[in-house]
Amino acid sequence: MDKPATIIDIAKALNISPSTVSRALNDHPSISAQTKKDVHELAEKLNYQPNLTARNLLKKRSGVIGVIIPEITSYFFSMVITGIQDIVSSVGYKLIISQTNESFEEEKKLAHEMALMRVEGLLVSPSFNTTGYEHLEEVRKSGIPVVIFDRDCPGFESSKVFVDVYDGAYQAVKYLIDSGCQKIAHIAGPVSIPTFQERFNAYCNALTDQGRVADPSLIVYSPGFSAEDGVSAVDRLLEQASEIDAIFCVNDAVAIGAMHLLREKGYRIPQDISIIGYDDEPYSCYFSPALTTIWQPVYDMGLLSSRLLLDSINKKVPFRHEVLKPELVIRESSKEKPSFSL
Amino acid sequence: MDKPATIIDIAKALNISPSTVSRALNDHPSISAQTKKDVHELAEKLNYQPNLTARNLLKKRSGVIGVIIPEITSYFFSMVITGIQDIVSSVGYKLIISQTNESFEEEKKLAHEMALMRVEGLLVSPSFNTTGYEHLEEVRKSGIPVVIFDRDCPGFESSKVFVDVYDGAYQAVKYLIDSGCQKIAHIAGPVSIPTFQERFNAYCNALTDQGRVADPSLIVYSPGFSAEDGVSAVDRLLEQASEIDAIFCVNDAVAIGAMHLLREKGYRIPQDISIIGYDDEPYSCYFSPALTTIWQPVYDMGLLSSRLLLDSINKKVPFRHEVLKPELVIRESSKEKPSFSL
DNA sequence: CTGTTAGCGCTTTCAG
DNA sequence: CTGAAAGCGCTAACAG
Numbered sequence: 001m002d003k004p005a006t007i008i009d010i011a012k013a014l015n016i017s018p019s020t021v022s023r024a025l026n027d028h029p030s031i032s033a034q035t036k037k038d039v040h041e042l043a044e045k046l047n048y049q050p051n052l053t054a055r056n057l058l059k060k061r062s063g064v065i066g067v068i069i070p071e072i073t074s075y076f077f078s079m080v081i082t083g084i085q086d087i088v089s090s091v092g093y094k095l096i097i098s099q100t101n102e103s104f105e106e107e108k109k110l111a112h113e114m115a116l117m118r119v120e121g122l123l124v125s126p127s128f129n130t131t132g133y134e135h136l137e138e139v140r141k142s143g144i145p146v147v148i149f150d151r152d153c154p155g156f157e158s159s160k161v162f163v164d165v166y167d168g169a170y171q172a173v174k175y176l177i178d179s180g181c182q183k184i185a186h187i188a189g190p191v192s193i194p195t196f197q198e199r200f201n202a203y204c205n206a207l208t209d210q211g212r213v214a215d216p217s218l219i220v221y222s223p224g225f226s227a228e229d230g231v232s233a234v235d236r237l238l239e240q241a242s243e244i245d246a247i248f249c250v251n252d253a254v255a256i257g258a259m260h261l262l263r264e265k266g267y268r269i270p271q272d273i274s275i276i277g278y279d280d281e282p283y284s285c286y287f288s289p290a291l292t293t294i295w296q297p298v299y300d301m302g303l304l305s306s307r308l309l310l311d312s313i314n315k316k317v318p319f320r321h322e323v324l325k326p327e328l329v330i331r332e333s334s335k336e337k338p339s340f341s342l
Numbered sequence: 343m344d345k346p347a348t349i350i351d352i353a354k355a356l357n358i359s360p361s362t363v364s365r366a367l368n369d370h371p372s373i374s375a376q377t378k379k380d381v382h383e384l385a386e387k388l389n390y391q392p393n394l395t396a397r398n399l400l401k402k403r404s405g406v407i408g409v410i411i412p413e414i415t416s417y418f419f420s421m422v423i424t425g426i427q428d429i430v431s432s433v434g435y436k437l438i439i440s441q442t443n444e445s446f447e448e449e450k451k452l453a454h455e456m457a458l459m460r461v462e463g464l465l466v467s468p469s470f471n472t473t474g475y476e477h478l479e480e481v482r483k484s485g486i487p488v489v490i491f492d493r494d495c496p497g498f499e500s501s502k503v504f505v506d507v508y509d510g511a512y513q514a515v516k517y518l519i520d521s522g523c524q525k526i527a528h529i530a531g532p533v534s535i536p537t538f539q540e541r542f543n544a545y546c547n548a549l550t551d552q553g554r555v556a557d558p559s560l561i562v563y564s565p566g567f568s569a570e571d572g573v574s575a576v577d578r579l580l581e582q583a584s585e586i587d588a589i590f591c592v593n594d595a596v597a598i599g600a601m602h603l604l605r606e607k608g609y610r611i612p613q614d615i616s617i618i619g620y621d622d623e624p625y626s627c628y629f630s631p632a633l634t635t636i637w638q639p640v641y642d643m644g645l646l647s648s649r650l651l652l653d654s655i656n657k658k659v660p661f662r663h664e665v666l667k668p669e670l671v672i673r674e675s676s677k678e679k680p681s682f683s684l
Numbered sequence: 685c686t687g688t689t690a691g692c693g694c695t696t697t698c699a700g
Numbered sequence: 701c702t703g704a705a706a707g708c709g710c711t712a713a714c715a716g
Binding site: 004047049050051052053054056057062063064071072073074075078079081082085089094095096097098099113115116117118141142143227253256257259260263281282283286287288 | 346389393396398404406414415416417420421423424427431436437439440441455458459460485595598599601602623624625628
């Protein structure tokens with residue numbers, strides 16, 4: 001209601017100067033106990049709230065950190081955000097979160113807006129359609145530190161935090177080989193996207209490293225990576241290949257869609273076909289069979305990237321590149337590895 | 343890099359006054375085309391970016407809207423946020439999002455911080471442990487409109503947007519009855535929480551409305567509402583009841599946990615036991631059997647609540663209470679309703 | 685211990 | 701069409 005009380009209102013009412021009030025409020029050492037008491041009491045009474053905008057203008061800071069992500073509606077990114085928030089809120093920062101919906105244009109617009117808002121730092125995971133980094137260069141040129149996470153921006157210089165995508169995929173395929181699978185298929189995501197390209201590469205290399213060949217008829221490229229895409233991808237796979245006994249899916253969603261159709265077609269998992277996904281989504285362990293998958297330290301990624309960002313904000317530090325390790329979570333959708341091979 | 347250019351820098355360089363520059367930049371009608379051109383060109387060259395903090399201080403606005411939710415890591419809330427963001431970003435607002443993790447203390451702190459930041463409006467879905475609304479009253483008293491969504495704050499006066507929880511639950515139980523189920527159990531959530539209490543009430547009423555009684559032995563109260571809770575709840579249910587042929591679960595997570603254990607114990611779904619959940623989570627249709635559940639217009643809730651908030655910000659409007667309708671999504675985890683009853 | 689002064693960057697009367 | 705001046709609310713030298 002009405003105008004909020006200012007420091008000047010308090011000063012006038014107490015017949016002292018605004019600076020004294022300011023100092024009293026900020027608990028400055030050289031202010032008499034009595035004055036402090038008077039000021040605090042009146043402030044309380046008037047329900048005084050400091051105007052952060054004024055303070056920010058003076059101090060040239062905003063107290064907010066920006067986050068740009070492709071989408072918030074995924075376990076992955078919402079968990080990263082939780083990690084980020086736990087760190088930055090502990091040091092008094094607020095978070096401005098925006099999603100690009102995988103649109104490059106939107107990303108450029110958002111980056112620009114963030115710079116305008118004078119965010120003190122920016123965390124970004126670029127969209128799949130991002131093809132240049134001038135928008136991020138601009139942000140950095142305005143003196144705002146940027147940290148990239150999860151998805152790389154090759155050539156853009158900044159601190160970065162990733163999960164070792166290749167390693168996770170390699171582990172998965174290696175496990176399938178070790179468990180005795182002979183015809184291991186792969187439902188690949190759009191390989192124009194580096195993350196999926198890496199999973200694809202790991203699939204091929206894991207195979208060749210064991211003296212096998214990556215048979216093209218065992219690979220199907222999915223245009224998307226949702227559960228629906230998994231359904232149609234496995235449908236095509238079954239047409240072009242025969243006798244497959246394992247599928248490494250580009251992510252859990254696709255794996256879940258794939259399992260769905262396979263079961264409908266009467267395949268037994270894992271007796272007929274082993275399935276491994278990627279991401280360890282919350283419900284993946286509740287499917288039957290429970291999905292074997294790759295777990296990623298998602299929350300940690302949020303913690304780490306925001307820590308790196310805070311470092312860059314506080315002092316000029318050299319860029320750091322951190323790579324977190326994923327883990328294979330063995331459940332029921334894959335055959336067991338014979339114990340003698342341990 | 344270096345100091346960002348200000349309006350004064352431009353003024354000096356062009357030998358005109360800051361006010362003229364300001365007007366030129368804002369395309370004020372009474373400025374000569376030539377001056378405008380000069381100013382814009384130099385602004386471009388100096389990479390001038392208006393200082394929003396200064397402008398906000400003057401205009402007494404912040405351009406941001408606050409959102410307080412229990413958690414961001416759920417399909418439900420992240421989808422609501424998407425709806426909110428689609429509306430508010432179209433009119434130039436930025437979003438500050440914070441999660442309470444169901445902590446009342448945290449919620450109070452956040453509400454206070456939001457007020458301090460001078461957010462222009464606040465959207466809140468209170469935590470389950472929220473017992474009073476003084477923190478929200480305070481926000482409103484500072485002149486910041488508040489809109490409550492999804493979970494009610496009884497007695498707190500503001501615009502509110504909810505889904506008709508009772509209706510959804512009633513539909514679910516009614517369907518089970520109509521499909522011929524005789525012993526319909528309920529895994530209830532913590533009934534201290536209004537949402538779960540309502541689902542419970544609907545369960546009882548749907549039964550009694552059809553001339554049945556809500557048998558206490560068919561009801562199990564779960565302390566939580568995760569998939570794990572569903573597992574243990576159904577375990578207890580099987581001990582205390584016999585021959586149940588349907589379970590209405592408080593939400594999809596619990597239903598998924600319940601189905602998991604039931605399958606392990608050899609029950610066939612829906613032949614032996616029909617299952618209905620609540621929420622229609624993204625993967626619910628991919629379980630086998632696909633889960634029958636209640637869908638809620640989550641995105642719409644985000645749209646609507648932010649629209650109501652914008653209305654309150656722009657002009658004094660009376661509070662509005664909106665109730666959105668959920669829908670029963672029939673899939674495979676429930677027996678079919680005989681067609682003659684249609 | 686306290687007051688004076690100046691200014692953060694911008695907009696907006698009020699005068700020309 | 702343009703300039704001078706005032707001020708949003710707060711803080712920080714610099715003086716006492």
